[in-house]
Amino acid sequence: MWRGSWRAVDREAKRMARVAAEHDDYVPERVEARWRSFWEEEGTNQVDLDAAERPFFNLMMYPYPSAEGLHVGNLYAFTGADIHGRYRRLLGEDVFEPIGFDAFGIHSENHALQVGVHPMELIPRNVANFERQLRRAGLMYDWTRTVDTTDPEYYRWTQWIFLKLFEAGLAEKKEAPVNWCPSCKTVLANEQVIAGRCERCSTPVGQRMLSQWFFRITEYAGRLLDNLEWIDWSRTTKTAQRNWIGRSEGARLWFPFVVVGDGGSGLADGSAEADGSAVRARAIEVFTTRPDTLFGATFLVLSPEHPVVDEVTTADRLEEVAAYQAATAGQDLMERRKVDRVKTGVFTGGHAVNPATGEEIPIWIADYVLMDYGTGAIMSVPAHDQRDHEFATRFDLPIRAVVAASAGVGKAKDLADVRLGPGSSAFVEHTADEVLINSGRFSGMPADDGGRAIVEWLAERHLAEPAINYRLHDWCISRQRYWGPPIPIIYCESCGTVPVPEDDLPVRLPYMEDFRPEAAGVSPLARAEEFYRVECPTCGGEARRETDVSDTFLDSAWYFLRYPSTEFEDRPFDEARTRRWLPVDSYIGGEEHSVLHLLYSRFIVMALHDLGHLEFEEPYRRFRKHGLLIKDGAKISKSRGNVVIPDAYVDRYGADTFRTYLMFLGPYQEGGDFRDHGIAGPERFLYRVWDSVGAAVAASAGGQGSGEIEPEIERALQRAIKKVSEDLEGLSYNTAIAALMDYVNTLRSEGRTPSLPEVRPLIIMLAPVAPHIAEELWERIGGEPSIFDHATWPTYDPAKLEEDEVDIPVQVNGKLRATVRVARGASRETVEELALRDENVRRHVEGATIRKVVHVPDRLINLVVG
RNA sequence: GCGAAAGUGGCGGAACCGGUAGACGCGCCAGCUUUAGGAGCUGGUGGCCUCAGGGCCGUGGGGGUUCGAGUCCCCCCUUUCGCACCA
Numbered sequence: 033m034w035r036g037s038w039r040a041v042d043r044e045a046k047r048m049a050r051v052a053a054e055h056d057d058y059v060p061e062r063v064e065a066r067w068r069s070f071w072e073e074e075g076t077n078q079v080d081l082d083a084a085e086r087p088f089f090n091l092m093m094y095p096y097p098s099a100e101g102l103h104v105g106n107l108y109a110f111t112g113a114d115i116h117g118r119y120r121r122l123l124g125e126d127v128f129e130p131i132g133f134d135a136f137g138i139h140s141e142n143h144a145l146q147v148g149v150h151p152m153e154l155i156p157r158n159v160a161n162f163e164r165q166l167r168r169a170g171l172m173y174d175w176t177r178t179v180d181t182t183d184p185e186y187y188r189w190t191q192w193i194f195l196k197l198f199e200a201g202l203a204e205k206k207e208a209p210v211n212w213c214p215s216c217k218t219v220l221a222n223e224q225v226i227a228g229r230c231e232r233c234s235t236p237v238g239q240r241m242l243s244q245w246f247f248r249i250t251e252y253a254g255r256l257l258d259n260l261e262w263i264d265w266s267r268t269t270k271t272a273q274r275n276w277i278g279r280s281e282g283a284r285l286w287f288p289f290v291v292v293g294d295g296g297s298g299l300a301d302g303s304a305e306a307d308g309s310a311v312r313a314r315a316i317e318v319f320t321t322r323p324d325t326l327f328g329a330t331f332l333v334l335s336p337e338h339p340v341v342d343e344v345t346t347a348d349r350l351e352e353v354a355a356y357q358a359a360t361a362g363q364d365l366m367e368r369r370k371v372d373r374v375k376t377g378v379f380t381g382g383h384a385v386n387p388a389t390g391e392e393i394p395i396w397i398a399d400y401v402l403m404d405y406g407t408g409a410i411m412s413v414p415a416h417d418q419r420d421h422e423f424a425t426r427f428d429l430p431i432r433a434v435v436a437a438s439a440g441v442g443k444a445k446d447l448a449d450v451r452l453g454p455g456s457s458a459f460v461e462h463t464a465d466e467v468l469i470n471s472g473r474f475s476g477m478p479a480d481d482g483g484r485a486i487v488e489w490l491a492e493r494h495l496a497e498p499a500i501n502y503r504l505h506d507w508c509i510s511r512q513r514y515w516g517p518p519i520p521i522i523y524c525e526s527c528g529t530v531p532v533p534e535d536d537l538p539v540r541l542p543y544m545e546d547f548r549p550e551a552a553g554v555s556p557l558a559r560a561e562e563f564y565r566v567e568c569p570t571c572g573g574e575a576r577r578e579t580d581v582s583d584t585f586l587d588s589a590w591y592f593l594r595y596p597s598t599e600f601e602d603r604p605f606d607e608a609r610t611r612r613w614l615p616v617d618s619y620i621g622g623e624e625h626s627v628l629h630l631l632y633s634r635f636i637v638m639a640l641h642d643l644g645h646l647e648f649e650e651p652y653r654r655f656r657k658h659g660l661l662i663k664d665g666a667k668i669s670k671s672r673g674n675v676v677i678p679d680a681y682v683d684r685y686g687a688d689t690f691r692t693y694l695m696f697l698g699p700y701q702e703g704g705d706f707r708d709h710g711i712a713g714p715e716r717f718l719y720r721v722w723d724s725v726g727a728a729v730a731a732s733a734g735g736q737g738s739g740e741i742e743p744e745i746e747r748a749l750q751r752a753i754k755k756v757s758e759d760l761e762g763l764s765y766n767t768a769i770a771a772l773m774d775y776v777n778t779l780r781s782e783g784r785t786p787s788l789p790e791v792r793p794l795i796i797m798l799a800p801v802a803p804h805i806a807e808e809l810w811e812r813i814g815g816e817p818s819i820f821d822h823a824t825w826p827t828y829d830p831a832k833l834e835e836d837e838v839d840i841p842v843q844v845n846g847k848l849r850a851t852v853r854v855a856r857g858a859s860r861e862t863v864e865e866l867a868l869r870d871e872n873v874r875r876h877v878e879g880a881t882i883r884k885v886v887h888v889p890d891r892l893i894n895l896v897v898g
Numbered sequence: 899g900c901g902a903a904a905g906u907g908g909c910g911g912a913a914c915c916g917g918u919a920g921a922c923g924c925g926c927c928a929g930c931u932u933u934a935g936g937a938g939c940u941g942g943u944g945g946c947c948u949c950a951g952g953g954c955c956g957u958g959g960g961g962g963u964u965c966g967a968g969u970c971c972c973c974c975c976u977u978u979c980g981c982a983c984c985a
Contacts, residue, residue, distance in 0.1 A: 268980090271902060275981060282985085320985060333985095373983085400983045410985045418899090419983055503984055626980085660979090667979095696923070697910065702903090705910055713910095713923040716938095758914095767912065770922035777922090783940070841918040846966040848918055872952075886965050892917045896965045 058722040060686025064804040068167065076818045077129070078174045081596055081609055084126035089613045090117035091592050091652070093621035093629070094132040094179070097158040099143055102165040104676035104694070104706065105661050105668055111691045112658050112700045112765060113620040114171045118800035119760040120618075121172070122825045128613060129172045130595040132179030133159050136187075137584035138216055138232060141515035145548065151515050152543060155182055165679065170687040170803050172820075177598045181587035186594065187517035188538030189604035190587055193636065194509075194520055195531050200643055202248045203509075205529065210508060212240035217549035218512050219244060239361065242553055244510040245519055245580065249635045253277055253502040255649075256634055265655040266701070272626035278503025282321035283487045285411060286312050286495045287332055287384040289344060290392050311494050316340060316384055316395070319406035319501050322413065324483030326388045327471040328434035329411035332395045333377065333423070335403040336360040344395050346381025353380055353397065360399045375400055375423045386411075387495040388472070388486060398423060406501055414459075421459040435466045435479050507632065509583040514547035514556040516581030524568035524575040533569050539577070555579040588629050589636040592616055592651065611647065619652040620763075622660075630655070656763055659703025668706070676706060688802035689715045695765035695801060704766075717773050718805055721798060724779055725809045728791045741789050746832060748778040749793060753828040756797045765801070772798060788813055793826035795819070842867040843894040844876040860887040867893055 071077055079087075092113035095106050114129065121127040135155045144151040159180065166173065179186060197203040211220040215235035225237050249256075257277045260270045288311065316332060334341055336357045345353045356378045377398030386393050400419055401410050414424030415433040424431050468474050468482040477485060490496035510519065518539045520532035532539055542563045547556050557563055557579035568575035596609040621629075633651055641649040660667060663674045681690045692714035698704020732739060741749065752775040759768035775794060779786040792813060799806035799819050810819040834856060840863055842850045850870040854863055864885055867873050877897055884896040 268902060272980065275901065278981090278984065280984070318985080322985080375983085398983095400985095402984075405984045407985095412985090417985070419985080422983095501984085503981095623979085699911080707910075707924085710910065710924055717923085719938095766910095767922080770912075773922055781940090839918085843917085843966070846917095846964095851918070875951095884965060886917090888917060892966085894917080894965050 058719060058805075060688060060718075060804070061683075063808045064168070064170070064687055067804045067807045068170075070807070070817065072175075074818065076820060077172045078176060079126045079128050081128065081613070084128070084612065086125040087612050088117070088120045088125040088127045088618070089592075089596075089616045090114075090120065090127050090129045091595075091616045091619045092129075092131070093619075093625065094134050094588070094591060095162065096134045096137070096139055097155065097162045098139070099147070099154070099158055100670075100675070100677075101158075101161050102678060103668070104678050104681075107169055107678045107690075108661050108694050109620065109622060109658050110166070110169065110171055111694055112763065113618070115691075115695065115760065115765060115800045116618060116620070116763060117172055118803060118820065119825075121820050122796060122799060122823060124824065127172070128596065129174060130177045130179070131166065131171070131173045131175075132591055132595070133162065133181065134584065134588050134591070135159060135180055135182045136516050136587050138218065138511070138513060138515070139584075141513060141547070142216065142232065144515070150543075150545075150547070151182075168682055168687055169678070170691060172803075177595055179591050179594050179598065181584075181591065182515075184538045184540055185601065187541075187587070189594065190517045190582065190590070191520040191532070191537050191539060192534065192604055193586070193590060193640070194582065195534060195537075196643055196645070197247060197639060198521070198531050200639070202251065202639055203245055204248065205243055205245050207241060207243050208246070208508070210240055210242050210244060211237045212242075212553070213237055216513075217553070219508060219510060219553075240553065242510075242512075244508050245521075245578075245582075246506040246508050247635070249507045249632070250502060250504055252635055252638055253279070253504050254500075255638060256504075256631065259634075259650055263650050263655075264653060266623075266657045269623060269626045269630065269655060269657055272623070273631055276504065276627040276631065280319075280321050280501045280503075282319060282499060282501065283323040283483070284407070284497050284499040285318050285320060285323065285326065285387065285487075285490070286315035287318065287387060287393075287411065288315040288495075290383040290385060315495070316344075316409050317407045318409045318411045319499060320411055322416070322483065323487050323496065324468060324471075324474075324479045325413040325416050325434050326386070326411065326486055327468070327474070328413040328415050328432045329386050329388075329393065330414060330424070330430040330432055331393045331412045332384055333401045333410050333412050333420075334380075334395060334397045335401040335408040336397045336399055337403040338397070338408045340409075341380065341397055344380050344382030344384075349379060349381035352378050356397060375419070375426055377423065377427065379427075387490050387493070394429070396423075396427070404505060405503065416460055418459060432470060433460055434468060434470045436460065436469050437466050507583075507585075507635070509586055510580040511583055512553050512555045512580055513549055514541075514544060514581070516584065517541065517587070518557065518563075519578045519580050519582050521578040522566055522568060522575045523578065524571060524573060526573055527568055527570040527575075530568060530570050530575070536569070541581070555581065557581070585628060585632050586636075589633040590640075592619075592633075593637075593646075614646075615648050615650060616652045617654065619655045620658055621655070623657040626657070656701060659699065659701055661703055661706050663706045681711070685711060685715055686804070688805045689718055692718065692769060692801050696769045698766060700763050700765045714769070717769075717776065718802060720776055720780065721794065722805065722809065724776060724786050725791050725795065725812060727785045728788050729812055731785050732788050739787050739789070741787065745778065745786075745790050747835060748775055749790065750828045750833045751775075752797070753793060753826050754833065757825070757828075760800060769801060772801075796823045796826060799823070838890050840867075840890070841892050842870065842873055843892065844873060845896060845898075846894060847876075849873050849876050856890060858890075860885065860889075860893075863887060863893050864895070867895065 213230040412420040414420040414431040597606040637651040755771040880897040886894040
């Protein structure tokens with residue numbers, strides 16, 4: 033007896049033989065290989081970048097070339113973008129569809145460390161593998177214009193961008209607390225910290241003070257937010273960016289210190305000062321969104337890292353404060369950011385003056401106040417802030433209500449002196465309609481007006497000003513790692529920080545046998561003396577290179593600018609090319625990049641625009657996110673072990689079937705469920721198309737059939753053209769494919785043989801989804817290859833779309849009772865008369881009077897009886 | 899906690915402005931074809947009842963608006979995804 037596997041192989045071989053015979057030799061592998069080389073040899077996928085009259089830049093997010101190779105999620109993303117590009121091309125546009133590789137970064141480096149192969153060796157291997165996989169997927173890439181971020185000819189311009197931002201004062205080095213991943217041994221941007229853990233290795237992230245290069249993206253926060261109003265992006269992506277930028281409107285307030293031994297009021301009068309700098313220098317600055325509650329600020333809380341902690345702490349508290357600071361510093365951020373933790377903190381012994389009440393209030397430190405938001409200090413209003421309330425209750429600090437629902441205080445005689453009895457320590461939630469109480473002369477004012485009035489009042493003494501605060505932080509681009517572009521800066525004893533002259537770019541990343549990161553937070557490049565020892569470009573003296581490399585997100589913040597200009601060695605992007613091709617017409621990518629890549633690239637483009645290098649300030653005309661593929665009810669990921677590698681599917685079914693399946697399994701912009709057996713539908717569909725065209729060709733050659741479009745087919749065709757065109761425009765690929773299937777079912781219903789003109793538009797409409805088979809069939813019906821150069825997208829005639837007669841549903845009291853067939857445009861009277869002739873309708877109308885007739889022409893009639 | 903999206907047959911999913919719910923596909927059923935079938939073709943397929951005419955129910959749950967609600971409004975439940983002590 034044969035063993036199971038032998039039987040399987042035997043069956044499979046038989047199946048293939050039979051399928052090939054039955055389908056007139058449709059062997060996807062053969063067809064696809066043929067057109068792949070045709071495209072390659074003819075340069076079908078290349079567009080003349082200087083002569084294109086209707087340029088369409090079709091961009092998709094370039095991949096990180098992992099060692100595992102291309103996964104099905106990549107292919108899902110690319111196929112959806114490719115279909116749109118091919119559709120635009122068939123509409124007659126000059127579509128430029130490039131691809132590249134995002135090959136720098138910690139991800140690549142960690143993998144190299146893991147397998148013990150140098151990244152300079154590993155990355156080209158991975159890239160080659162990716163390219164092999166991508167070339168089989170039927171994507172319309174122009175392979176003469178790829179981008180590899182690790183190529184010195186690419187990253188010289190990444191460094192150039194750094195220099196431009198540096199010259200403009202948008203890059204600065206500062207000592208700052210940074211997120212530190214002890215496992216990756218590097219700094220992480222806030223965006224790379226997910227719930228307190230490193231986004232790559234999930235190690236809890238700690239804090240560390242390091243001198244780092246920052247891009248001042250916060251300068252652009254307002255514009256990055258405002259432009260979201262008009263750019264054409266997926267709504268959810270805009271929302272994500274809005275939340276990330278996190279605009280809060282409120283005020284900055286200054287609480288003067290009470291100087292120990294001063295004996296005075298402590299409330300300096302700064303009104304005589306021009307700018308209030310002297311007053312403010314002796315005060316603690318806080319940011320609040322609720323200046324109206326200032327009268328209820330009964331204490332201040334500083335972040336333990338706040339620089340003035342040392343200044344305000346009294347001698348008797350030094351020890352306790354220092355201990356608390358140490359405990360906080362030792363805490364990982366994840367722990368610290370847990371919301372449901374019992375609040376902790378210590379009193380510093382110092383006091384400040386509430387500028388509104390003149391009261392001296394205690395200054396505490398607590399880890400629930402974060403140094404990296406606002407000013408790192410808050411005024412605590414325990415009556416109206418949940419967190420402050422918890423804290424005040426725990427440490428027995430005063431709680432004073434200062435706002436109340438206007439309905440509740442209407443009868444109070446003197447709003448300035450509302451005494452809330454024993455219940456006064458209660459937490460009062462913010463409501464829409466509230467007024468100030470216990471707030472001196474501001475009592476009784478609506479909260480919003482009161483807040484503004486308080487700020488105005490204190491502004492005279494420079495103790496308050498309206499302010500907008502953003503959650504967004506400056507972008508830390510320094511990485512203490514090896515695998516990235518060196519930051520082009522030189523430090524000189526006498527000249528200070530000197531930018532590398534443009535002519536000296538690129539600053540090449542040297543080959544280092546040992547590229548492991550060091551725990552000390554110093555880049556591996558700091559061990560390469562021949563790299564960092566350099567002459568100062570200004571004075572010629574001994575100097576030292578910056579040894580940090582830049583963040584991968586800088587590489588990807590501008591790669592799309594490079595694509596049309598890859599051959600220019602003397603400029604990052606050519607002016608004429610850029611004018612013709614940018615901004616990007618269509619950008620499709622994953623939502624996981626909503627706040628990282630998409631925000632950074634907007635910032636870089638905006639900055640380059642302001643510096644006169646670009647004429648536009650938003651990089652993408654249209655951005656659409658694609659959905660996520662799910663398998664077995666879970667997101668596809670390595671950790672879940674449900675990763676799907678497309679190769680086996682492409683081998684077994686061919687790229688066309690696999691593409692069709694991926695696009696058919698759910699709405700592209702929402703994602704869907706990847707299940708092996710679902711692929712049978714699209715497979716059969718393509719075989720059916722193949723057979724249909726074969727039958728049409730044979731019939732035509734044999735002189736059979738009319739060779740024309742039969743009238744009943746015509747309507748189906750018109751409907752299909754309309755539906756497919758609209759759906760490809762809107763990326764609704766699943767329904768576009770359904771419409772094509774529907775049309776094929778109509779063509780073949782009751783075993784009929786279609787004619788060539790019936791089949792021709794089908795082939796064209798199928799081409800974006802299944803390009804290889806479309807090329808082959810196009811050739812078989814006598815078209816000149818490539819279909820993408822010689823076919824034009826079919827159009828429909830709205831007049832032909834509709835039938836002369838329509839079926840009208842007849843409702844009685846909203847319930848369907850019959851349908852009647854009437855001429856298009858039939859009058860209410862006609863339809864009603866016909867409806868009442870129906871036996872079933874009569875039964876439901878009988879014995880009652882018709883009180884109303886709702887008639888929607890050509891759609892429905894509803895008889896209301898009672 | 900805040901924000902966003904989504905709950906429709908056995909399954910993946912359709913449904914423009916409120917107007918015949920379930921397109922298309924998977925699976926399943928029947929017939930045809932085939933030496934054979936895990937193949938192909940044609941047709942059928944939401945549930946319950948049925949005197950075989952049709953009837954009732956049905957888009958997470960409850961209410962409402964309307965001649966008419968998957969779609970609009972209010973309340974609730976569930977799931978997924980972001981952001982999370984953001985002052």
